Amino acid sequence: MDINNNINLRTSFYYNSFSRDWWRQSSRTTDGQCNASYPGFTDDRLHGRRVDPNDCNSIQGRLRDYYVYGLDERVTARYALTDNIANQLKAGFRVHKEAQDRRQVNELFVTGGSTLAEWNERDAFALSYFVQDRVEFGRFSVTPAFRYEDIEYERRNRIVAGGCLTPPCVGTENVYAFIPGISVGYDPNDKISFFAGVHEGFAPPRVEDSIANDGGSIDINPEESVNLEVGFRSELLRGLNIDSTYFRNDFSNLIAVGSIAGGDNPLAEGEALFEGLEVLVRFDSGRMYRKPWSFYSQVAFTWLPVAEQLSPFISVTTGLPLQGNTTGNRQPYAPEYLVTPRIGYATKNWDINLEMVYVSSQFGDFLNLKSGRDHSGGPSSTNALSGMFGEIPSYAIFNFATTYNIEKTDTDLYFTIKNLLDEQYVVDRTRGILPGAPRLFQVGLKQNF
Numbered sequence: 001m002d003i004n005n006n007i008n009l010r011t012s013f014y015y016n017s018f019s020r021d022w023w024r025q026s027s028r029t030t031d032g033q034c035n036a037s038y039p040g041f042t043d044d045r046l047h048g049r050r051v052d053p054n055d056c057n058s059i060q061g062r063l064r065d066y067y068v069y070g071l072d073e074r075v076t077a078r079y080a081l082t083d084n085i086a087n088q089l090k091a092g093f094r095v096h097k098e099a100q101d102r103r104q105v106n107e108l109f110v111t112g113g114s115t116l117a118e119w120n121e122r123d124a125f126a127l128s129y130f131v132q133d134r135v136e137f138g139r140f141s142v143t144p145a146f147r148y149e150d151i152e153y154e155r156r157n158r159i160v161a162g163g164c165l166t167p168p169c170v171g172t173e174n175v176y177a178f179i180p181g182i183s184v185g186y187d188p189n190d191k192i193s194f195f196a197g198v199h200e201g202f203a204p205p206r207v208e209d210s211i212a213n214d215g216g217s218i219d220i221n222p223e224e225s226v227n228l229e230v231g232f233r234s235e236l237l238r239g240l241n242i243d244s245t246y247f248r249n250d251f252s253n254l255i256a257v258g259s260i261a262g263g264d265n266p267l268a269e270g271e272a273l274f275e276g277l278e279v280l281v282r283f284d285s286g287r288m289y290r291k292p293w294s295f296y297s298q299v300a301f302t303w304l305p306v307a308e309q310l311s312p313f314i315s316v317t318t319g320l321p322l323q324g325n326t327t328g329n330r331q332p333y334a335p336e337y338l339v340t341p342r343i344g345y346a347t348k349n350w351d352i353n354l355e356m357v358y359v360s361s362q363f364g365d366f367l368n369l370k371s372g373r374d375h376s377g378g379p380s381s382t383n384a385l386s387g388m389f390g391e392i393p394s395y396a397i398f399n400f401a402t403t404y405n406i407e408k409t410d411t412d413l414y415f416t417i418k419n420l421l422d423e424q425y426v427v428d429r430t431r432g433i434l435p436g437a438p439r440l441f442q443v444g445l446k447q448n449f
Helices: 028-037 041-046 285-289
Strands: 007-024 059-082 085-107 114-137 140-157 169-186 192-203 223-237 240-256 268-284 294-309 337-346 350-359 395-406 411-418 426-428 440-447
Touching (some): 192 240, 285 294
Antiparallel strands (some): 140 169, 169 192, 192 223, 337 350, 350 395
């Protein structure tokens, strides 16, 4: 709603629900059931020998329902303190609710019988307020901003499990934070813009990480950091854009999420520093030479030379270093290079492009082991064979996409192939080796109204 030419009010209501019933025959958490009907199942799996889940007398249902809804209210007001100073004030609040219903049903699908192994209800209610005022004078701008977050958690365990002896076991927690920031900008001409900003970073822990299954409190803090960025955006020549940003993220507390399924790597906290550079270069021949068709190319490059553990990462359950004193090691899951080049051809109706996504090698553990065989437990230990330790090799995949716009209908037809060459690669070791997505074809249409 435009209250007048200078004041605008925007109100948004949103709602989303999602149900996922995921049945699986075996996993690390069902090894006990599998070994009973398939002697040597765990040993075969850990040593990379083929196993047949059909020989396991077990099936697990991970039954999940998620709900998200809320209200977002924002006001924008333009005003001028003097003839030379213009202001744009933005302020607002959000009321946000999340609910999650989690059940796990274990069944013996050969001999029959089922067990309700988990029934958790997890809720989060959040209030958020923000205000920022962009002050423009000449070619300079300054934007101070403030945000306040207040989040309430509740977790209910409805069965006897995880230390809960008299269900329902209910626990609550509260997290709040005041988050300031400021940014500045300078536009010396129409071809280039410089910017810089520093702000506090904040990310609350998850409900299940803050409250135990028995309703007790877990001593875990939110993620907190100080984030700095300095950069520029430019079109030095018509059709040639170069953007670059230096960034520094200094975490006084970073949460490392452990194994979601088996609890092999418990949740841990520690200090870490990330520092690097991002660059985007794009060339568009159609814009450069004012043609109705265009050959274009671009490359996005991220260099992360610094991803340092500034302290040991401490387990929230034991209070001890998770994998010893790893101060000075590189943070896991922090590749040094990310490169995405793309080339394409576009006309009034067609857009065809091919891109490559390259990710350099990265560590899968705090110890920075090159291979699981290097684990202190020995090359034949469960940890060494689990797939959770060792380096994740670099990989490159290709994606192809084309779009055709049907004139006068404002309809786009598209066709994409992701992982064009069907490359096999590793993307995660949190719960053992997880492969990347195989070749994927997508066909669809988009209608604009």
